[in-house]
Amino acid sequence: MVTELERNLLRRFNVGDVLHRSAVRAPEQTALRFEGQEISYGALAERANRIGNLLSERGLGSGDVVAFLGLNTPEYVATWFGAAAIGAVLLPLNAMLRGRELLDALRRAHARALIVEQALWPLFGPDTAELAAIPVRLFLGDSAALPDGFAPLAAAMEAADSAYPERVVDTEAPCTLLFTSGTESTPKGVVNTHLNWHAALLSSLADLEITRRQRPLLALPLFHVAGLYVLLATIASGATGVLLRRIDGAAALSAIEKEGVTYLVLPATAYLGLLQVPGIEGRDFSTLQFCVAFQYLPGEGLARLRALVPKAHWIGYWGQSELTPLGASTPPGEIFAKTERADPIGRSHLPLEVRLVNDQDQPVKAGEVGEIVVRGPSVMLGYFEDEERTEQAFRGGWHHTGDLGATDSEGFLYFVDRVKDVIKTGGENVSSQEVEEVIARHPAVAEVSVIGIPDPYWIEAVAAVVVARKEVSEQDILEHCRAHLASFKVPKAVHIVSELPKSASGKILKRELRRTYGG
DSSP states (O other): OOOHHHHHHHHOOOHHHHHHHHHOOOOOSEEEEEEEEEEEEHHHHHHHHHHHHHHHHOOOOOOOOOEOOOOOOOHHHHHHHHHHHHHOEEOOOOTTOOOOHHHHHHHHHSEEEEEEEGGGGGOOOOOOOOGGGSSEEEEOOGGGGGTTTTHHHHHHHHHHHOOOOOOOTTTTTTEEEEEEEEESSSSSEEEEEEHHHHHHHHHHTTTTTTOOTTTTTEEEOOTTTHHHHHHHHHHHOOOOOOOOOOOHHHHHHHHHHHHHHOOEOOOOOOHHHTTTSSTTGGOOOOOOOOOEESSSOOOHHHHHHHHHHHTTTEEEEEOOOGGGOOOOOOOOOTTTTTOOOEEEEEETTTOOEEEETTSOOBOTTSOEEEEEEEEEESOOOOETTTTHHHHHHHHGSSSEEEEEEEEEETEEEEEEESSOEEEEEEEEEEEEHHHHHHTTTSTEEEEEEEEEEEETTTEEEEEEEEEEESSSHHHHHHHHHHHSSSSSGGGGGEEEEEEOOOOOOOOOHHHHHHHOOOO
16 A cells, blocks of 8 residues: 555655755765865755754644745755755745844744854844744854854754655645745745746756756855755756855855856846956956856946856846746847847746736737736745735736836847836845835935936946935935845935925826936
């Protein structure tokens, strides 16, 4: 008689199985190179097994949320695979958040476990009493710095079973929960399933050509969907990933040269940051074969980078957390031939169907601008505990991305703009309404509108236009923002004006503000 567990293990897809099976295939193969360490697939899988088992021993299982606050480390990698194996859901906490933002994310997600890296513990600030409500609290760092109520992760792992934890986990069960700021003041929780991540793997092989022969640089933060995506593709293919704690220009260049990196995936701002590193013209990029850029990379910067790495295939990429994080990309070699519009994003990824529609959800013709809608197995399960938003996004059987695009006569897709006012700055999404609400709480502010304006480094920068009720300086507004917002949400510019442009109905005309301040 075949048991429920046996039947589940027989034909499911589980993210935890990905590392386990790569370790079975080649246990001695190096999975990660990290700060001078070489970690084999067998050793990495053992760490993941121990984390999965210790979570299970402490009562966690299917659907329970495991939050992680840390920079990129082997323990972070192992936590995702270990949690997935037992059916737990990883909540990667954005390391750019602070205090109340972090606590609100943990509360909204009903987190039952929290792992915190020592270096980021101060982000919680002095008020950590609410963390006591989380049953399992683990600390990655020195035992001498152990916060009250936390247990050392290293000791807990050492005491846990090293065998692979086999549990019944449905292929369409939640695997990750990612809070992503859209145009609303409250960040949306994107729930991605194991099936979603399996669909992403199909694209990584077919569209991005991440194979065992590559050596990817794993510098994207693992709290970002793109960082998880490149990590999963690396582990599934059996490649060796070069793991960096964070995106850092000098460290990235050093890793490319010393570790023989062949595959690079970075936001446009990080590529532009590389160009600012002194002596970059003399660095050795001979091993690089693929350079993938998400977010629009301006032509001048792309031309300079192409001259530095003439043999690499450049790929422009567009995707969303809601699509795990698929969408479209430019096939290798085509990005430089497509100059009909700015920001070419290519062709839809392997498992997806992409369409452009008008306000009535009817398809538009080539050359016309429409909202990008998508369907396929990488589309999220939905927004966490938000049926209304989910139904609105999925209307008509398509996921409505909120982004605008257009195609040329050959069906090649170009990104045009955002339907709503989300600001994409430095690879992060910022809700203009969230920033407006914070600024509006300043006692000297009468009205405020927040917009995104072109910026040579951030690609798009957050800017605030303020009508004051009494005397206030730009610096006063900035200090107020820094006290209540993550650093990437703080405006790069504040303009104090006598009035805001409005329509007859009283709606603030943001397009006029962009025209005035975006030059």
